[in-house]
Amino acid sequence: MKPRTKLQKEVAELSEKLGEISESPKNWAKEHLFARTAYKCKDELWCSECGKMWINTDNSELGTILLGNKTECPYCHHKLDVTVSRKSQNREEIYMDILQVVGNFQVIRHILCCKYSCKSGFREHLTSNPYYSFFETVQEWIAVNGKRTIIARPMNMGGNGWLYFEPLSIKNEYGSGYYSYGDVYSIHGWLYSKIELLPELKKRGIGRNFPDVNPSRLIRSLLTGNNDAELCLKTKQMAMLKHMAKEGYYQLRYKPSFNICNRNHYIIRDAGMWNDYIDLLLYFKKDVRNAKYVCPKNLKAEHDLLMNKKRSIEAKLRRDRERREAIRREKERRENIIQFYKRMEKFFGLEITDGSITIRPLESITQFYQEGKAMHHCVYTNGYYKRNDCLILSARIGEKRIETIELSLKTLEVVQSRGACNQNTEYHKRIIGLVKKNIGLIRNRLSA
Numbered sequence: 001m002k003p004r005t006k007l008q009k010e011v012a013e014l015s016e017k018l019g020e021i022s023e024s025p026k027n028w029a030k031e032h033l034f035a036r037t038a039y040k041c042k043d044e045l046w047c048s049e050c051g052k053m054w055i056n057t058d059n060s061e062l063g064t065i066l067l068g069n070k071t072e073c074p075y076c077h078h079k080l081d082v083t084v085s086r087k088s089q090n091r092e093e094i095y096m097d098i099l100q101v102v103g104n105f106q107v108i109r110h111i112l113c114c115k116y117s118c119k120s121g122f123r124e125h126l127t128s129n130p131y132y133s134f135f136e137t138v139q140e141w142i143a144v145n146g147k148r149t150i151i152a153r154p155m156n157m158g159g160n161g162w163l164y165f166e167p168l169s170i171k172n173e174y175g176s177g178y179y180s181y182g183d184v185y186s187i188h189g190w191l192y193s194k195i196e197l198l199p200e201l202k203k204r205g206i207g208r209n210f211p212d213v214n215p216s217r218l219i220r221s222l223l224t225g226n227n228d229a230e231l232c233l234k235t236k237q238m239a240m241l242k243h244m245a246k247e248g249y250y251q252l253r254y255k256p257s258f259n260i261c262n263r264n265h266y267i268i269r270d271a272g273m274w275n276d277y278i279d280l281l282l283y284f285k286k287d288v289r290n291a292k293y294v295c296p297k298n299l300k301a302e303h304d305l306l307m308n309k310k311r312s313i314e315a316k317l318r319r320d321r322e323r324r325e326a327i328r329r330e331k332e333r334r335e336n337i338i339q340f341y342k343r344m345e346k347f348f349g350l351e352i353t354d355g356s357i358t359i360r361p362l363e364s365i366t367q368f369y370q371e372g373k374a375m376h377h378c379v380y381t382n383g384y385y386k387r388n389d390c391l392i393l394s395a396r397i398g399e400k401r402i403e404t405i406e407l408s409l410k411t412l413e414v415v416q417s418r419g420a421c422n423q424n425t426e427y428h429k430r431i432i433g434l435v436k437k438n439i440g441l442i443r444n445r446l447s448a
Contacts, residue, residue, distance in 0.1 A: 095189025
C-alpha cells in the first residue's frame with residue numbers, strides 16, 4: 001500500500017535509504033544459526049557443510065546408532081552432529097533479527113535465513129554447497145512514543161508464507177480484520193550480536209545483553225511506559241520478564257511481593273513457580289509482604305510443602321462434601337419410600353391375568369430397581385417411583401418379565417408398554433388389551 005500519513009511517508013523514505021543487508025550479519029548467521037550435521041545411512045555419511053561423502057569406519061555398534069554422536073568431516077574438518085537419515089538434501093529456515101537506529105526510530109529488521117545442502121552431485125547446477133539465501137521479510141519502525149509502522153513483503157492468503165520476490169511496502173497492522181492470524185509481523189528470531197538501541201531504551205534498562213524475549217513487543221512495551229518490564233530489566237529479574245512475555249503481557253501479578261524480593265536482593269529463578277507459591281501463600285492467608293515468606297531459600301521445597309498441605313485440606317473438604325451428600329441422598333431415599341407407600345398402598349395386591357399373562361404393580365423401590373436392571377430400561381434410573389400421576393405395572397409369564405407398563409392415573413390410559421431394551425414384544429397388543437379390559441379394577445382401587 002502507498003504511504004498516506006506523514007509518518008508513513010517519512011518511514012518509507014528512510015527505508016529506501018536503508019540499503020541491503022551487509023555481509024557481516026550474513027556471515028554471523030552462517031556461523032551461528034545453522035546446525036552442522038553429518039547425515040548417516042548405513043555406513044555412508046555426507047556432510048551438510050561441504051556435501052562430500054565418506055564411509056564410516058567405526059565398527060562400534062553404539063557409535064553408529066546413537067543420535068547426536070559427534071564426528072569430523074575428513075574433507076572440510078568441521079565438527080558435525082551425526083543424524084541417522086536417508087535424506088540426500090536438507091533445507092533449513094531460521095529468522096534473524098537486526099536492531100538498528102535510523103533517525104528517531106528503532107528499526108527491527110527480520111531476515112529469513114535459508115540454507116540448502118545436498119550430497120555432492122545431487123544438484124549439479126548449484127554454484128555452491130551449501131547454498132545460502134537471505135530474504136528481508138519485515139521491517140518494524142518503532143517511534144519514540146512506541147507507535148509502530150510496518151514495512152513488509154506481501155503474504156499469501158493463508159497468512160503463513162511470504163511472497164519473497166515482491167517488494168517491501170507499507171502494511172497495516174495484521175490481524176485487525178475479520179480473519180485474524182495474530183501479530184505475524186512481530187517475529188521472534190535469533191538476535192544479531194551487534195545491537196543498536198535508542199537512548200530511551202538504554203535509559204529503561206536494556207543493555208548489550210538483550211533479554212531472550214520478543215524484541216518488538218518488549219521495545220514497544222518499554223516505549224509506551226510499561227514500568228513492570230522496566231523494573232524487571234533494571235533489577236535483573238530476567239526469569240520474571242520472560243514469564244510475563246510468555247503470558248502475553250508485561251504486567252506483574254504480585255508487584256508488592258516482587259518489590260520485597262528486590263529490596264532483599266532475591267533473584268527469582270523460576271517465575272512461574274514463584275507466582276504459584278504466592279497464590280498458595282494467599283490461600284493460607286500468609287503475609288505476602290514479608291521477606292520470610294516471599295524470599296524462600298528453597299522455592300521448590302516451600303512450594304511443594306504448601307501444595308501438599310492444600311491438597312490434604314481440599315481432600316478433607318471433599319470427603320466432608322461426599323459425606324453430607326450421602327446423608328442427603330439417604331434422607332431423600334427414605335422420604336421417597338414413605339411417599340411411594342402412601343401413594344401406592346391402595347394398589348398393593350392388585351393382579352390382572354388372562355390365565356398365562358399376569359400383570360401386577362411394582363410394590364417397592366427395590367422392585368423398580370430390579371425391573372429396570374432386568375429389562376434394561378430407565379424405569380428406575382429416571383425415578384418413575386417419584387411420579388404421583390402414574391402406576392407402573394409388570395407383565396410376566398410365570399417368573400419371566402415380558403413388558404413394563406406405565407398407566408396414567410389421570411386419564412387411565414396406557415402411556416407406554418416396553419419390553420427388554422425398550423422393544424415391543426409379541427405380547428404387546430395382548431398386554432395393552434388386558435389392561436384396558438380390566439381398567440375398572442384400577443378405577444375402583446383409585447377411588448377407594
